[in-house]
Amino acid sequence: xxxxxxxxxxxxxxxxxxxxxxxxxxxxxxxxxxxxxxxxxxxxxxxxxxxxxxxxxxxxxxxxxxxxxxxxxxxxxxxxxxxxxxxxxxxxxxxxxxxxxxxxxxxxxxxxxxxxxxxxxxxxxxxxxxxxxxxxxxxxxxxxxxxxxxxxxxxxxxxxxxxxxxxxxxxxxxxxxxxxxxxxxxxxxxxxxxxxxxxxxxxxxxxxxxxxxxxxxxxxxxxxxxxxxxxxxxxxxxxxxxxxxxxxxxxxxxxxxxxxxxxxxxxxxxxxxxxxxxxxxxxxxxxxxxxxxxxxxxxxxxxxxxxxxxxxxxxxxxxxxxxxxxxxxxxxxxxxxxxxxxxxxxxxxxxxxxxxxxxxxxxxxxxxxxxxxxxxxxxxxxxxxxxxxxxxxxxxxxxxxxxxxxxxxxxxxxxxxxxxxxxxxxxxxxxxxxxxxxxxxxxxxxxxxxxxxxxxxxxxxxxxxxxxxxxxxxxxxxxxxxxxxxxxxxxxxxxxxxxxxxxxxxxxxxxxxxxxxxxxxxxxxxxxxxxxxxxxxxxxxxxxxxxxxxxxxxxxxxxxxxxxxxxxxxxxxxxxxxxxxxxxxxxxxxxxxxxxxxxxxxxxxxxxxxxxxxxxxxxxxxxx
Numbered sequence: 001x002x003x004x005x006x007x008x009x010x011x012x013x014x015x016x017x018x019x020x021x022x023x024x025x026x027x028x029x030x031x032x033x034x035x036x037x038x039x040x041x042x043x044x045x046x047x048x049x050x051x052x053x054x055x056x057x058x059x060x061x062x063x064x065x066x067x068x069x070x071x072x073x074x075x076x077x078x079x080x081x082x083x084x085x086x087x088x089x090x091x092x093x094x095x096x097x098x099x100x101x102x103x104x105x106x107x108x109x110x111x112x113x114x115x116x117x118x119x120x121x122x123x124x125x126x127x128x129x130x131x132x133x134x135x136x137x138x139x140x141x142x143x144x145x146x147x148x149x150x151x152x153x154x155x156x157x158x159x160x161x162x163x164x165x166x167x168x169x170x171x172x173x174x175x176x177x178x179x180x181x182x183x184x185x186x187x188x189x190x191x192x193x194x195x196x197x198x199x200x201x202x203x204x205x206x207x208x209x210x211x212x213x214x215x216x217x218x219x220x221x222x223x224x225x226x227x228x229x230x231x232x233x234x235x236x237x238x239x240x241x242x243x244x245x246x247x248x249x250x251x252x253x254x255x256x257x258x259x260x261x262x263x264x265x266x267x268x269x270x271x272x273x274x275x276x277x278x279x280x281x282x283x284x285x286x287x288x289x290x291x292x293x294x295x296x297x298x299x300x301x302x303x304x305x306x307x308x309x310x311x312x313x314x315x316x317x318x319x320x321x322x323x324x325x326x327x328x329x330x331x332x333x334x335x336x337x338x339x340x341x342x343x344x345x346x347x348x349x350x351x352x353x354x355x356x357x358x359x360x361x362x363x364x365x366x367x368x369x370x371x372x373x374x375x376x377x378x379x380x381x382x383x384x385x386x387x388x389x390x391x392x393x394x395x396x397x398x399x400x401x402x403x404x405x406x407x408x409x410x411x412x413x414x415x416x417x418x419x420x421x422x423x424x425x426x427x428x429x430x431x432x433x434x435x436x437x438x439x440x441x442x443x444x445x446x447x448x449x450x451x452x453x454x455x456x457x458x459x460x461x462x463x464x465x466x467x468x469x470x471x472x473x474x475x476x477x478x479x480x481x482x483x484x485x486x487x488x489x490x491x492x493x494x495x496x497x498x499x500x501x502x503x504x505x506x507x508x509x510x511x512x513x514x515x516x517x518x519x520x521x522x523x524x525x526x527x528x529x530x531x532x533x534x535x536x537x538x539x540x541x542x543x544x545x546x547x548x549x550x551x552x553x554x555x556x557x558x559x560x561x562x563x564x565x566x567x568x569x570x571x572x573x574x575x576x577x578x579x580x581x582x583x584x585x586x587x588x589x590x591x592x593x594x595x596x597x598x599x600x601x602x603x604x605x606x607x608x609x610x611x612x613x614x615x616x617x618x619x620x621x622x623x624x
Contacts, residue, residue, distance in 0.1 A: 056083045090114040100502045103128040114140040122146040151176040163187040163502025171197030173500040179205035193217040200225030232256040256282040264288040271296035279536035303327040313339035331355040364389040378402040384410040403429035458483045465601040469495040477501040520544040545569035
């Protein structure tokens with residue numbers, strides 16, 4: 001069984017990287033950290049204890065384990081604890097109001113391995129100049145989200161990870177991160193670092209660093225002299241305008257490079273920029289000023305982000321050598337169909353995900369990758385799908401054509417017939433008047449919301465045995481324009497959305513597989529007898545804002561799997577008895593008579609409706 005200290009160490013090491021990632025996400029979204037003040041430092045002496053020796057006492061607002069873990073997070077402390085057990089190895093002081101870290105206090109815990117001081121009020125004046133050097137065993141130091149303007153002058157050679165993110169640092173001292181053979185990760189994002197503030201010898205003697213986060217600073221070019229073992233380098237949210245000059249030549253093990261949200265243009269990235277980055281697998285160049293796919297990209301790339309640039313064309317010069325590429329994200333650019341070269345994707349035999357949405361495509365590009373599985377073409381101006389558009393993509397499983405200009409007349413009857421593996425098709429937000437014909441039998445999800453579909457004839461949904469979700473909301477369907485037994489053709493259907501149409505009656509002959517039925521915002525004024533007799537597995541019925549009379553509540557008795565019933569906005573606006581305040585009345589409690597096998601419907605249905613309106617779970621019928 002793991003010791004309490006081991007468990008706390010594991011929790012600390014798992015939680016803190018997650019906190020760092022969350023902080024970086026806030027930075028990317030334009031967020032930040034709160035700023036605080038700090039003060040000066042005290043000095044003192046300490047005595048080196050032998051392992052296992054207990055000296056000092058546990059602070060009253062903290063929790064101390066016998067194995068050397070002291071937990072003081074969020075304890076309301078405004079000063080560093082004056083007394084700590086001498087054998088402390090893990091000290092958590094995050095989320096307090098500490099301003100000063102006295103060297104005397106550090107000397108009393110010479111066995112300390114993990115020190116977490118993030119989210120306090122510490123300034124550089126509040127840190128002892130070389131005070132951390134007394135901690136010869138220190139491996140993990142967390143000082144993020146304070147108000148440091150300078151890095152500590154020296155840190156112990158034993159250091160493995162240091163987090164100084166979200167401060168006000170403008171420069172790095174050579175003694176801070178240099179000369180540390182065990183150092184693996186350094187987090188410096190969300191500071192005020194400039195190129196002048198990162199000397200070439202900043203990491204000299206720390207050749208094992210694998211992760212360096214410099215995002216959200218004020219860098220104009222990639223720093224030089226970075227650790228040669230780097231595998232993950234974050235430079236996003238800076239002011240980079242050039243990557244020339246051999247910036248990455250010494251980083252031969254680099255696998256992930258984040259360059260998004262900078263000022264890079266076509267001249268910034270030349271054919272030699274990544275010459276020596278032969279192991280690079282992940283490259284993010286999104287949100288820059290590129291108009292072309294950069295030349296000379298590493299052949300081993302697996303994921304390439306180029307979204308939110310000004311790219312107008314795709315050709316083999318930029319993409320031809322990327323034989324390992326699996327994900328290509330080129331959405332939110334200016335790509336036009338005629339500017340997609342016939343050989344642009346020819347060598348991309350591993351490419352399975354292609355994002356081309358929010359471009360200027362007026363048709364499906366020719367010569368799509370043969371092994372593509374996910375194709376995103378939404379938010380373009382595509383007005384026609386021809387018979388051959390997807391003929392060469394038999395592996396396609398997910399196709400999104402939503403929010404284009406497709407009409408039923410310009411959708412070829414054989415447009416999708418060859419897609420024998422297609423599982424999801426999204427045609428939302430087009431100009432269709434009918435469900436497309438020739439849909440593949442493999443289809444599991446079909447979305448045709450926000451179109452002009454007015455009729456569902458007898459064969460409209462035939463040949464779709466695997467269909468689980470059918471979304472037809474915001475169309476022009478009426479009860480009389482839906483074939484009576486059309487739903488029986490869908491034996492696997494679990495979700496049916498017919499909301500925001502012109503229905504006057506709840507559909508009948510629904511499949512037994514159905515679990516969720518969405519009918520809100522129609523004109524439904526009646527529920528046929530036995531409408532739900534074929535749906536024993538139904539869990540949710542949504543009839544909000546229709547024209548149903550009060551007596552329809554009897555129609556839902558016997559649906560033992562029903563969890564949510566939403567009848568809000570029916571009954572001519574008159575609430576059911578007891579439904580106005582949710583207290584007492586006939587809606588809850590009481591000793592009234594009950595029918596055999598279930599609770600009294602006069603009690604349960606108002607209770608269910610109130611639960612729906614409150615957002616709480618819906619009670620099931622009570623068994624007797």
